[in-house]
Amino acid sequence: MSNQSATITEAPKTAQLPRTSIVTLTVNGEQRSLRIAPWTTLLDALREYLDLTGTKKGCDHGQCGACTVLVDGKRINACLALAVMVDDREITTIEGLTKEGSATPDGLHPMQAAFIEHDAFQCGYCTPGQICSAVGLLKEGHAHSREDIQELMSGNICRCGAYPNIVDAIEDVKNHQPDRA
Amino acid sequence: MTTNYIGKPTNRVDGYAKVTGGAKYAGEHNVPGLTYGVVVSSDIARGRISRIDASEALKLNGVLEVFTHENRPSLPWFDRNYQDQDQPPGSPFRPLYDNEIQFSQQPIALVVAETFELARYAASLVKVQYVREPHGTDLRAIQGQAYAPSKGKPSWKKPRPRGNAAQGMEQSIFKIEGRYDHAAEHHNPLEMHASTVVYEPSGKLTVYDKTQGVPNSQKYISRIFGLSKAQATVHAPFIGGAFGSGLRPQYQLFLAVMAALQLKRSVRVTLTRQQMFSFGHRPATIQRFELGADAEGKLQAVVHEAIQETSQFEDYTENVVNWSGTVYQCDNVEPTYKLVKLDTYTPLDMRAPGGATAMAAYEVAIDELAYAAGIDPLEFRLINYTERDPMQDLPYSSKELRACYRQAAERFGWSNRRPEPRSMRDGNELIGWGMATGIWEAEQKPAMAKAVLTADGKLTVSSATEDIGTGTYTIMTQIAAETLGLPLENVTFELGDSSMPEAPLQGGSWTAATVGSAVKSACLEVQKRLFEYAGSMPDSPLAKADADGVVFADGRIHLKHYPTIGVTIQDVLRHSGVDRIEEEVTTLPDMLRQKKYARFTHSAVFVEVKVDEDLGTVHVTRVVTAVAGGRILNPKTARSQVLGGVVWGIGMALEEESVLDHQFGRFINHDLAEYHVAVNLDVPPIDVIFVEENDTVVNPLGVKGLGEIGVVGTPAAIANAVFHATGKRLRDLPITLDKVM
Ligand code: FES
Ligand code: FES
Numbered sequence: 034m035s036n037q038s039a040t041i042t043e044a045p046k047t048a049q050l051p052r053t054s055i056v057t058l059t060v061n062g063e064q065r066s067l068r069i070a071p072w073t074t075l076l077d078a079l080r081e082y083l084d085l086t087g088t089k090k091g092c093d094h095g096q097c098g099a100c101t102v103l104v105d106g107k108r109i110n111a112c113l114a115l116a117v118m119v120d121d122r123e124i125t126t127i128e129g130l131t132k133e134g135s136a137t138p139d140g141l142h143p144m145q146a147a148f149i150e151h152d153a154f155q156c157g158y159c160t161p162g163q164i165c166s167a168v169g170l171l172k173e174g175h176a177h178s179r180e181d182i183q184e185l186m187s188g189n190i191c192r193c194g195a196y197p198n199i200v201d202a203i204e205d206v207k208n209h210q211p212d213r214a
Numbered sequence: 215m216t217t218n219y220i221g222k223p224t225n226r227v228d229g230y231a232k233v234t235g236g237a238k239y240a241g242e243h244n245v246p247g248l249t250y251g252v253v254v255s256s257d258i259a260r261g262r263i264s265r266i267d268a269s270e271a272l273k274l275n276g277v278l279e280v281f282t283h284e285n286r287p288s289l290p291w292f293d294r295n296y297q298d299q300d301q302p303p304g305s306p307f308r309p310l311y312d313n314e315i316q317f318s319q320q321p322i323a324l325v326v327a328e329t330f331e332l333a334r335y336a337a338s339l340v341k342v343q344y345v346r347e348p349h350g351t352d353l354r355a356i357q358g359q360a361y362a363p364s365k366g367k368p369s370w371k372k373p374r375p376r377g378n379a380a381q382g383m384e385q386s387i388f389k390i391e392g393r394y395d396h397a398a399e400h401h402n403p404l405e406m407h408a409s410t411v412v413y414e415p416s417g418k419l420t421v422y423d424k425t426q427g428v429p430n431s432q433k434y435i436s437r438i439f440g441l442s443k444a445q446a447t448v449h450a451p452f453i454g455g456a457f458g459s460g461l462r463p464q465y466q467l468f469l470a471v472m473a474a475l476q477l478k479r480s481v482r483v484t485l486t487r488q489q490m491f492s493f494g495h496r497p498a499t500i501q502r503f504e505l506g507a508d509a510e511g512k513l514q515a516v517v518h519e520a521i522q523e524t525s526q527f528e529d530y531t532e533n534v535v536n537w538s539g540t541v542y543q544c545d546n547v548e549p550t551y552k553l554v555k556l557d558t559y560t561p562l563d564m565r566a567p568g569g570a571t572a573m574a575a576y577e578v579a580i581d582e583l584a585y586a587a588g589i590d591p592l593e594f595r596l597i598n599y600t601e602r603d604p605m606q607d608l609p610y611s612s613k614e615l616r617a618c619y620r621q622a623a624e625r626f627g628w629s630n631r632r633p634e635p636r637s638m639r640d641g642n643e644l645i646g647w648g649m650a651t652g653i654w655e656a657e658q659k660p661a662m663a664k665a666v667l668t669a670d671g672k673l674t675v676s677s678a679t680e681d682i683g684t685g686t687y688t689i690m691t692q693i694a695a696e697t698l699g700l701p702l703e704n705v706t707f708e709l710g711d712s713s714m715p716e717a718p719l720q721g722g723s724w725t726a727a728t729v730g731s732a733v734k735s736a737c738l739e740v741q742k743r744l745f746e747y748a749g750s751m752p753d754s755p756l757a758k759a760d761a762d763g764v765v766f767a768d769g770r771i772h773l774k775h776y777p778t779i780g781v782t783i784q785d786v787l788r789h790s791g792v793d794r795i796e797e798e799v800t801t802l803p804d805m806l807r808q809k810k811y812a813r814f815t816h817s818a819v820f821v822e823v824k825v826d827e828d829l830g831t832v833h834v835t836r837v838v839t840a841v842a843g844g845r846i847l848n849p850k851t852a853r854s855q856v857l858g859g860v861v862w863g864i865g866m867a868l869e870e871e872s873v874l875d876h877q878f879g880r881f882i883n884h885d886l887a888e889y890h891v892a893v894n895l896d897v898p899p900i901d902v903i904f905v906e907e908n909d910t911v912v913n914p915l916g917v918k919g920l921g922e923i924g925v926v927g928t929p930a931a932i933a934n935a936v937f938h939a940t941g942k943r944l945r946d947l948p949i950t951l952d953k954v955m
Pocket of ligand 2: 153154155156157158159160190191192193194195404454455683
């Protein structure tokens with residue numbers, strides 16, 4: 034129990050707000066310009082300014098992986114990057130994977146198709162992040178066993194608990210990908 | 215037949231939308247001119263706001279308004295206006311009603327601005343002065359204040375004693391006694407709660423809400439803001455998990471609607487992950503058991519006490535102590551259920567509410583009694599098996615629990631288990647094998663559905679239910695397609711729109727049974743119409759057939775015994791001269807029949823853990839679970855439901871704990887780094903067996919529901935495995951390494 038007392042929450046002094054500026058991002062092969070405050074995260078830029086809501090926000094703190102996108106082919110948490118930091122890079126989101134990917138009849142990336150086939154999701158909210166993360170993971174080339182995959186996918190939380198199916202889907206794609214030297 | 219879909223593993227029909235990012239969740243409906251609301255939360259757990267000053271925030275260009283209790287619009291404030299379909303008795307929380315603080319992180323202001331970045335910054339400028347009052351948040355410290363609630367939620371059953379437990383204990387040869395605690399847990403669906411309110415030029419509101427029932431949210435805002443069904447519709451086509459958190463309208467809905475109406479603008483309010491710890495949760499619970507058995511291991515007495523937390527303003531109740539009198543045969547049962555009021559938000563149903571709590575403790579106590587009696591834990595459960603529900607004194611509508619035990623034990627290799635604790639190891643790791651029973655209700659509720667068949671042969675079925683990841687879209691499509699014999703591609707199931715025929719909240723594992731029955735019945739009505747039209751076609755081969763003599767399959771209606779004689783549904787529609795057949799139905803459970811039976815889903819869970827002898831870390835390395843859940847509509851999505859439940863069981867047993875810092879009266883680990891849920895590497899291969907179970911009582915489809923059963927037995931099976939590995943009986947969840955050491 035706490036004592037009876039008056040507390041004042043001191044708010045910081047009003048800062049002069051930095052001006053918004055035009056930033057050009059290359060997303061899924063397209064150049065898109067947007068006017069944003071400099072502290073806008075890549076995640077909010079995608080979701081709120083470019084209407085690319087496939088990339089999800091699950092925590093905004095780098096703790097869940099829902100916001101995983103590929104920047105120059107490497108997986109990152111879009112909530113931990115500012116949009117202005119990546120204006121000279123190639124950003125790939127879940128919406129862009131279909132274009133990048135190969136030949137399923139409906140144009141899905143093999144990882145997307147494998148996720149459907151293995152029922153590797155339930156609510157689907159972690160799914161774009163899982164898929165981007167999995168694509169990044171296979172590119173990294175460090176996953177040699179099922180346990181490796183599990184370890185290297187542990188930054189992507191699935192609250193629905195689809196993990197065993199997620200690993201099945203990734204293994205499936207891994208086993209079918211052409212050997213890279 | 216190619217259009218037989220029920221029981222076939224079928225990929226999710228909403229899978230494409232989900233893997234491509236096309237599925238839009240509540241906080242993702244972007245419209246021109248959208249504004250953003252950020253919630254300011256209370257720093258204190260109890261007291262009053264003496265001053266709230268938003269002037270600095272309002273100075274910023276682009277900040278539209280800061281709503282507080284001082285300037286909120288005047289609204290009806292009667293409790294009945296704030297009612298919802300999952301409400302416990304008491305006085306529901308009314309956001310921004312006055313200056314009183316009832317729990318830490320209570321929403322005290324909403325800052326609305328043109329951009330999210332601006333609203334978030336402006337929220338940090340709101341100055342608040344409080345008068346603190348002493349708060350009580352420590353359940354263990356104040357459990358002496360516990361009281362027996364006189365009424366509870368509609369689903370709550372007052373515990374009923376039977377026989378004489380004291381005498382039963384006296385007669386017992388083997389006895390155990392113990393206290394079992396588990397911490398509060400938060401649902402933490404991966405999608406944070408959000409509402410987007412689109413303000414149409416006409417003044418109509420289109421609301422996208424994270425909810426497990428659009429009718430519930432729609433009625434809630436109607437009652438508070440005086441909006442008719444046409445003035446505000448609520449939509450939830452996709453929900454990023456909920457697990458119970460969407461059973462009551464949460465405060466972001468109220469705030470977003472209020473702001474939209476006041477500003478005549480579209481508004482989105484998304485909570486932060488921290489704020490996801492500011493409303494309902496699974497209540498922390500203290501349980502005590504005294505169990506006794508005779509020389510053969512037959513249960514002679516069950517004494518079960520539970521003390522749970524609730525808020526100051528509502529009496530949240532769960533069926534906890536009822537389960538120990540239900541699972542096994544025992545004549546002497548003494549259940550006691552009490553509540554303690556804390557200065558926190560009211561707890562809220564979380565996956566298998568009450569059942570997960572009770573069985574996580576009871577099945578450990580049963581394991582202890584089995585050890586005390588020197589009987590194998592599985593054998594002990596078979597000795598006490600019951601063919602009749604001892605609580606209601608009714609036969610079961612079906613109960614294949616014996617088959618669950620047998621099949622799971624065999625797959626797991628239980629017969630190779632060495633009974634003594636610490637008797638199995640792998641190098642530095644102690645191996646433990648444990649098992650437990652799971653049980654959950656198999657319910658059906660009233661529901662409505664509409665089926666529309668158009669001249670192009672496409673069928674659209676709708677009901678205002680939800681798919682929180684459960685597979686509703688897919689199984690309803692399967693049921694509808696099979697009933698009318700149409701290819702899956704020609705059938706669309708729609709949900710999550712308050713203007714659709716009403717369905718109950720998605721919860722309680724009843725959606726497959728409830729909405730499935732309504733969908734089937736709507737399609738049967740369409741069948742009847744089609745059959746009539748078919749019979750009146752010129753030279754109809756079915757003119758003399760009766761309804762029982764035909765089959766709807768492969769896009770045709772044909773004679774049961776002469777499949778080649780028939781007509782295509784397309785032809786029937788063409789000749790009928792109508793451009794659509796539309797049927798809406800209301801399906802009610804057959805109460806007269808159902809009430810003569812006890813209706814439950816059962817499971818058996820077998821778990822292997824490995825415990826590092828030096829570090830005390832526990833890893834679950836293998837799980838086999840067998841489920842008797844009636845008819846399985848789609849083995850693929852059904853398995854996922856159970857997998858998810860088991861993963862939740864792992865979290866509950868080993869990781870999940872919302873820690874209250876009593877100095878501040880606040881859940882202090884309120885983010886996903888500090889509140890641990892199971893991650894990929896925590897989850898071993900999980901073997902799910904569905905045992906065959908035919909049930910003609912539960913509902914016309916014979917399904918029992920699978921959303922909750924997976925979590926019920928798992929925590930106890932893990933705790934029992936940890937005992938077998940280490941010899942240490944741990945009765946407090948979660949079992950973290952400090953407790954193991
Ligand atoms: S939203 Fe970026 S890691 Fe959670
Ligand atoms: S599918 Fe729901 S969080 Fe992963």
